[in-house]
Amino acid sequence: MCGGELSVCLRGLKQSEDSTDRDTLPVSASHLLIPPETVTMRLISSRARGASFSCLTLVFLLLLHCHHIPGIVGQKSDSALTVVENAEGGGEGEGGDEEKEEMGNLEVLQPTEQWQTLKPGQAVPAGSHVRLNLQTGQREVRLGEEQLKYWTQEHREGEETQSSFSPDELKKAMKKIKEDLNPESVASEYRPLEELKRDMAQLDLLVETDVQIMRRLLDQFNSSNTTTEQRLSILLELEYLVHQVDNAQTLCSMGGLQFILGGLNSSDFRLQESSAFVLGSALASNPVVQVKAVESGALQTLLTILATAQPLSVKKKVLFAVASLLRHFPYAQHNFLSHGGLQVLSELFRADGGGVLRTRIVTMLYDMISEKELISQAGLDPVLDASHEERVQQYSKVSLEEELLEKGWCNMVPQLLESTEHDYREKALRALLAMAPTCVDQYRSDGSLLGFLLSLRDQYQEMVQSEMILGEENSYFSEIVELIDALQVKMK
Structure with missing residues (x-):
């Protein structure tokens, strides 16, 4: 051992x-x-x-x-x-x-x-x-x-077993899905609007629709206890609401258009500016409001403000309201010309030295000319709708080209090219092209216009070449060069 x-x-x-x-x-x-x-x-x-x-x-x-x-x-x-x-x-x-x-x-x-x-x-x-x-x-x-x-x-198989579901769990999940899809069960989870309003009223909470809000704002605006600052705040809220077509129409039906026109006649230029802003926003792409505004005399009120001495900020907002009223509305354009609207704009154009008002005026004229031209071109095609012929007839009554030639706009619009702003020059060139069928003779007789166009083309061509060196193509300046070339072709 x-x-x-x-x-x-x-x-x-x-x-x-x-x-x-x-x-x-x-x-x-x-x-x-x-x-x-x-x-x-x-x-x-x-x-x-x-x-x-x-x-x-x-x-x-x-x-x-x-x-x-x-x-x-x-x-x-x-x-x-x-x-x-x-x-x-x-x-x-x-x-x-x-x-x-x-x-x-x-x-x-x-x-x-x-x-x-x-x-x-x-x-x-x-x-x-x-x-x-x-x-x-x-x-x-x-x-x-x-x-x-x-x-x-064994550990891996245990994890796989834990991640799987048993048949009983799957049955419970399917039953829960069917219960969720049941309309009665879904409706039971939500409370009616009136019941919610009652509960919120008890909590001192107020739920208002847009209509109720506008009604409340108009009542406050018309109250004698409302201050000027409060009225300005009310107009700001209304301007936000009337961007919706339905709200703008509802405001007119409530009589809100009269309150806005009253603000335009106010002696406080701040109320004039805010009222014109609300009116322009309500008129934009809203034919119902456009018709009611013309019937209420809004066009005459706006032209009166433009013809009198007013701050620049007021005239900018009033021009916005005029442009919204005239756009795609030949009846208003006809009334505008018959009430001396081009004469008012020409005086305003000559008085403006900075070019801000000039650009807005030229843009408005370009829109009016383009609308009429597009309607005439659409007339060559099959009838698009039942009201097409009626629109063509209404635009035919708008003698815009004759008024432009008579009031000297063929010589005034080229003055906007002297501005150093590229955007102003672009809008002037587009307006000159639209006016070319009426003003081509005046263009040809104006020697300074042809020389100035050549100088502008060389200037913008250099900018285009500089951008091409940097690898930029289809630039904004190349579009201006194309406009100049097109106008030179019209003048030949």
């Missing part, structure tokens, strides 16, 4: 000598449980077989001392490692039951993917990977290769 233990110890000693360059020694624990109190460890090295003489010598010396250490036989060391067969392996013999009882009293350490220190009194499950750390003298354990592979697969 002593000799067997000594041979194992010698094998472990020889293995330790051959492994001085390594920190740890692996020990297979497959299908085994490892108790910490064992005395020996199987550390077999192939090089030990080549050193049989040294082993025999050491065995002889140690045998001499075996009778001095009889108490060691059968004892277990805390620093050694013994490989014990697994209980499931069915070890036979008299010691089998004792070993099973002994293993039942051990504390089993459950290994993980990381190395853990195996303390005395602990054992590990079968298949674990155990090693001896020669630097610290501690035993370390982790999951074996087969255990690690099995644990990873």
Whole structure:
């Protein structure tokens, strides 16, 4: 018995000598449980077989001392490692039951993917990977290769199982969807508007429609207790609301148009400006309001303001209202000409030195000429709708070209080319092209106009070339050059 233990110890000693360059020694624990109190460890090295003489010598010396250490036989060391067969392996013999009882009293350490220190009194499950750390003298354990592979697969399958739904859960979800799609259940989740209004009224909250808001604003505007600042604030709110076609028409039906015209006649230029702004926004692309405005005398009021001394800000907003009233409305254009509208605009054009009003006036004239031309061109095609002939007849009554020639606009519009603003020049060129059928003789007789066009073309051609060098094509300046070329063709 002593000799067997000594041979194992010698094998472990020889293995330790051959492994001085390594920190740890692996020990297979497959299908085994490892108790910490064992005395020996199987550390077999192939090089030990080549050193049989040294082993025999050491065995002889140690045998001499075996009778001095009889108490060691059968004892277990805390620093050694013994490989014990697994209980499931069915070890036979008299010691089998004792070993099973002994293993039942051990504390089993459950290994993980990381190395853990195996303390005395602990054992590990079968298949674990155990090693001896020669630097610290501690035993370390982790999951074996087969255990690690099995644990990873089991963990992944567990996640997949958790992400799936059971048949009962799917049935409950389908039932919930059907309940949500039921109109009665949907309606039951919402409360009627009147009930919400009552509840909000109790909370001192007021829900108003646009109609109610405009009614309240008009009442406040007409009140004698309302200050000028409050009226300006009311007009600002109304301007926001009348951008909607229905709101603008509703405002007129409430009598709001009269209040706005009253603001235009106010002695406070701020009320005049804000009222003109509201009127222009309500008239834009709204034929119903355009008709009511003409019937209410809004055109005469606007022309009167333009003909009198007013701040620039007021005249800008009034021109906006006039343009909104005349656009796509030949009846209003006819009244505009019959009430001397072009004469008023010509005086305003000559008085404006900065070009802001001039640009707005020229743009308005260009729109009127283009509308009439488009209607005449559409007349060459099949009838688009039942009212087409009526519109053609109404535009035929608008003698705009004769008025432009008579009031001297053929010589006034080219003056806008002298501006340094590219936008002003572009609008002037477009207006000159639209007026060319009527004013071509005046253009040809104006020597300064032809020379100025040549100078402008050279200027913008240089800008186009500069942009082409920078890799820019189809620029804004190239469009201006095209307009100049087209006008020069008309003048030839």
